[in-house]
Amino acid sequence: MMFRMIAIVAGLGLALAGSAEAQTPRKGGTIRMTAPYGSSFTSLDIHTTQRAQDEIYAKALHRSLYIWNSAEGKPVLELAKEDVVSGGGLVHTFKLRDDAYFHNGRQMTADDVIWSYNRIMDGTKAYPGARFVRVIEGAAAVEKGQAKDISGLKKIDDFTIEMKLTEKVDPGFYFFTALTSIYPADEGAKESFIQKPIGLGPFKFVEHVPGSRIVLERWDRFYKPGKPYADKIVVAVMGEAAARDVAFRNKEIDTSVLGPAQYVAYQSDAALKGTIVEVAEVFTRYMGMNPTFKPFADKRVRQAINYAIDTDLIINKLVKGKAYRATSWLPLTAPAYDKAMKPYPYDPAKAKQLLTEAGYASGFEFEWTTSQNESWGLPIVSAVIPMLDKVGIKAKVKQVETAVLAEVVRSGDYQAFIYSQASGPDPLAALKCFHSSTPQPACNYTTFKNAEFDKIVDEAGQADDPAKRIQLLQKANALLYEEAPVWFFNYNKAVMAVQPWLKGIQLNATELTHQNVEDLWVDETSPAK
Amino acid sequence: MLSFLFRRLLQTIPTVLAVVLLVFVLFSVVPGSIVTSMSDDSDPQVELRMKKQLGLDQPVYVRFGTYIAQLATGDFGTSFRTREPVTVMIAKRAWPTLQLIFAAMAFAIVVGVPLGFIAALRPGGIVDTIAMVVAVSGLSIAKFWLGLVLMYLFALKLGWLPSFGYGDGGLKYLLLPAATLGVSPMALFARTTRAAVLEIMTADFVRTARSKGMSETRVVKWHVMRNALVIILTTVGLQFGGLMGQAVVVEKLFSWPGIGSLLVDSVLQRDIPAVQGSILVVVLAFLAINLLIDVLYGVIDPRIRYA
Numbered sequence: 001m002m003f004r005m006i007a008i009v010a011g012l013g014l015a016l017a018g019s020a021e022a023q024t025p026r027k028g029g030t031i032r033m034t035a036p037y038g039s040s041f042t043s044l045d046i047h048t049t050q051r052a053q054d055e056i057y058a059k060a061l062h063r064s065l066y067i068w069n070s071a072e073g074k075p076v077l078e079l080a081k082e083d084v085v086s087g088g089g090l091v092h093t094f095k096l097r098d099d100a101y102f103h104n105g106r107q108m109t110a111d112d113v114i115w116s117y118n119r120i121m122d123g124t125k126a127y128p129g130a131r132f133v134r135v136i137e138g139a140a141a142v143e144k145g146q147a148k149d150i151s152g153l154k155k156i157d158d159f160t161i162e163m164k165l166t167e168k169v170d171p172g173f174y175f176f177t178a179l180t181s182i183y184p185a186d187e188g189a190k191e192s193f194i195q196k197p198i199g200l201g202p203f204k205f206v207e208h209v210p211g212s213r214i215v216l217e218r219w220d221r222f223y224k225p226g227k228p229y230a231d232k233i234v235v236a237v238m239g240e241a242a243a244r245d246v247a248f249r250n251k252e253i254d255t256s257v258l259g260p261a262q263y264v265a266y267q268s269d270a271a272l273k274g275t276i277v278e279v280a281e282v283f284t285r286y287m288g289m290n291p292t293f294k295p296f297a298d299k300r301v302r303q304a305i306n307y308a309i310d311t312d313l314i315i316n317k318l319v320k321g322k323a324y325r326a327t328s329w330l331p332l333t334a335p336a337y338d339k340a341m342k343p344y345p346y347d348p349a350k351a352k353q354l355l356t357e358a359g360y361a362s363g364f365e366f367e368w369t370t371s372q373n374e375s376w377g378l379p380i381v382s383a384v385i386p387m388l389d390k391v392g393i394k395a396k397v398k399q400v401e402t403a404v405l406a407e408v409v410r411s412g413d414y415q416a417f418i419y420s421q422a423s424g425p426d427p428l429a430a431l432k433c434f435h436s437s438t439p440q441p442a443c444n445y446t447t448f449k450n451a452e453f454d455k456i457v458d459e460a461g462q463a464d465d466p467a468k469r470i471q472l473l474q475k476a477n478a479l480l481y482e483e484a485p486v487w488f489f490n491y492n493k494a495v496m497a498v499q500p501w502l503k504g505i506q507l508n509a510t511e512l513t514h515q516n517v518e519d520l521w522v523d524e525t526s527p528a529k
Numbered sequence: 530m531l532s533f534l535f536r537r538l539l540q541t542i543p544t545v546l547a548v549v550l551l552v553f554v555l556f557s558v559v560p561g562s563i564v565t566s567m568s569d570d571s572d573p574q575v576e577l578r579m580k581k582q583l584g585l586d587q588p589v590y591v592r593f594g595t596y597i598a599q600l601a602t603g604d605f606g607t608s609f610r611t612r613e614p615v616t617v618m619i620a621k622r623a624w625p626t627l628q629l630i631f632a633a634m635a636f637a638i639v640v641g642v643p644l645g646f647i648a649a650l651r652p653g654g655i656v657d658t659i660a661m662v663v664a665v666s667g668l669s670i671a672k673f674w675l676g677l678v679l680m681y682l683f684a685l686k687l688g689w690l691p692s693f694g695y696g697d698g699g700l701k702y703l704l705l706p707a708a709t710l711g712v713s714p715m716a717l718f719a720r721t722t723r724a725a726v727l728e729i730m731t732a733d734f735v736r737t738a739r740s741k742g743m744s745e746t747r748v749v750k751w752h753v754m755r756n757a758l759v760i761i762l763t764t765v766g767l768q769f770g771g772l773m774g775q776a777v778v779v780e781k782l783f784s785w786p787g788i789g790s791l792l793v794d795s796v797l798q799r800d801i802p803a804v805q806g807s808i809l810v811v812v813l814a815f816l817a818i819n820l821l822i823d824v825l826y827g828v829i830d831p832r833i834r835y836a
């Protein structure tokens with residue numbers, strides 16, 4: 001429901017999707033998507049890469065146990081038809097589909113699922129999907145080289161597996177991304193697999209021109225009747241926004257992710273305004289404060305920083321409105337997002353008062369580590385510095401590369417940093433990042449520690465009643481607001497331009513470019529036949 | 530000639546070793562590690578296993594020695610990211626890069642050299658003025674901006690060419706990136722040619738040729754052009770190396786699948802074997818082209834001997 005509401009707010013996107021639903025999908029044609037996050041794909045072995053860029057093609061080529069349903073705003077079963085829960089919520093018995101065929105024509109069985117998860121837990125390879133599979137009992141032992149197979153995974157028969165989890169969580173949130181794609185056990189181990197990957201998705205691999213494109217064609221034995229609609233998908237690597245803009249206007253591509261400047265330009269262009277779709281993605285941008293740096297150990301100082309920054313001004317002027325104001329940690333699209341909660345207002349006087357109460361009437365100085373990112377990096381820091389200066393806080397900038405920043409936040413080698421972190425789609429997992437038992441390198445980057453918060457989150461994890469769980473998560477989120485371990489900046493507003501002939505675009509809050517491509521289709525006005 | 534070639538080939542070995550060493554040392558000291566960027570794991574035991582698997586648990590000098598031994602057998606190592614042999618990754622990208630660079634160079638030579646030549650024949654004239662405005666602009670314009678302007682004009686406005694992509698590797702996909710990459714060397718060649726021709730035109734041997742009654746066409750063809758070519762060839766050789774570096778921007782802008790974009794991505798992802806392999810290929814190509822230019826000197830000007 002929450003997702004539908006957001007879609008209504010987004011407006012234009014829903015208008016597009018709505019009109020798509022009203023028409024009969026057309027068979028055939030070519031969908032021309034773009035991969036905008038770099039100048040190449042990392043690998044054709046999707047288990048090895050956690051870049052959003054790679055999952056764009058992987059959504060066409062591969063399938064996982066679950067899939068993200070954008071309309072419902074949650075993961076739903078994909079390769080399994082049924083999940084029977086027992087053992088106090090820890091044991092899941094999955095009835096697998098018996099109509100799923102790999103692109104080499106072989107039927108998927110329980111062996112493929114078990115083989116894939118065991119592969120992901122190979123600790124010598126550090127597959128990024130390990131952080132999800134680790135929730136299965138015995139997976140960590142495989143990762144550490146103490147066991148060969150995951151003990152919590154059992155094959156009951158060819159199409160039934162039993163999965164025992166280490167904690168009571170919804171496995172959907174752990175097994176829906178391409179990082180946990182199911183590979184064909186026999187083929188996946190071969191060297192040739194990297195050159196010509198085989199999956200279970202609606203499109204099969206045809207060609208990869210590194211640094212330029214991936215071409216996929218319809219897999220006729222895909223298990224969803226009548227799907228996919230399109231004959232072919234071309235995913236072009238286009239890291240340069242200006243080049244995408246020309247190509248989109250020239251009708252050479254069907255989708256283009258828009259940055260802040262283009263967002264404004266497209267909104268003011270009558271011919272392009274109708275192509276915009278937007279969604280609040282599950283990423284929270286924030287300034288993390290290190291509590292071992294004395295001033296930041298005081299809650300009043302952290303709150304003062306939230307009061308001292310005119311966040312709305314930065315979002316409107318600098319980010320060009322391409323973000324939603326953050327209230328606390330959980331994003332707009334989270335089921336536990338509290339609409340009644342109001343963000344910290346811009347109130348320098350209040351900030352000054354809090355600083356005085358905390359013993360910093362004459363302010364203090366700190367070092368702020370940042371990347372160059374235009375939406376949550378140096379430009380933002382540069383705009384905030386004079387605002388902090390107004391209340392007596394001096395910030396010195398330490399600029400690092402994005403890859404280095406990722407290490408800095410994990411190691412704790414900072415006084416403050418500005419970052420963008422996944423805050424969903426699972427609200428429980430997102431809030432667990434502030435649980436005192438979560439190590440800093442895992443995701444508790446500000447080493448937040450609060451006994452009351454821990455208790456609420458633990459209770460939420462144990463709650464069987466979904467309403468009760470949401471209530472507890474809202475409470476935890478409100479506590480975070482009060483404790484202000486970070487400056488709550490914004491939630492990412494993902495914006496994409498979509499050509500009018502491409503139908504079925506889903507407002508995917510986990511990443512807008514990740515589309516369940518079997519639902520996309522192009523009408524007869526598409527220039528790519 | 531053969532001994533010259535052999536000597537020059539031997540001379541490339543220390544250069545290559547120095548480059549490999551430099552890249553190794555650089556990536557040992559710059560912050561950011563492949564292990565932490567690939568894994569979200571906080572477990573040091575797992576990180577250790579991964580380091581061991583990638584050989585990163587060894588001291589730098591051991592890794593360097595191993596790498597050199599691998600190189601001697603033609604093995605560039607395996608990419609940390611893609612798990613593919615680096616030679617395979619580079620092989621996939623080498624042809625598009627060569628296509629782009631040779632096309633850009635052809636454009637630069639075909640347009641730049643005659644332009645400089647014509648400008649020098651009538652110094653101060655209208656052709657000279659226009660040619661030099663073009664040359665100065667070509668040297669000053671940023672490739673990224675120029676590429677966008679060309680895209681806008683030839684793809685969006687005129688609809689003659691695709692704005693991006695490799696397509697089937699055909700000419701229509703190559704033209705815009707090659708022109709973008711070729712404008713700067715074209716401008717340089719025009720200026721170099723003009724300067725060289727102007728200087729040679731006033732040389733004693735040219736005056737002597739004219740005084741002997743040789744026609745102006747023959748003077749230009751036999752004396753001016755041949756002597757100017759040596760200077761132009763040197764510039765061309767140096768520009769080849771420069772183009773390999775500049776191709777990065779053009780490849781990214783036009784989604785052209787070359788070594789430049791592989792290099793950039795590998796650096797950002799701390800994929801050391803891929804970085805080393807890409808740099809090594811660029812260096813080797815640069816050295817090979819310069820060797821070829823040295824050989825061509827002797828063909829163009831027989832006075833140059835390979836002692």
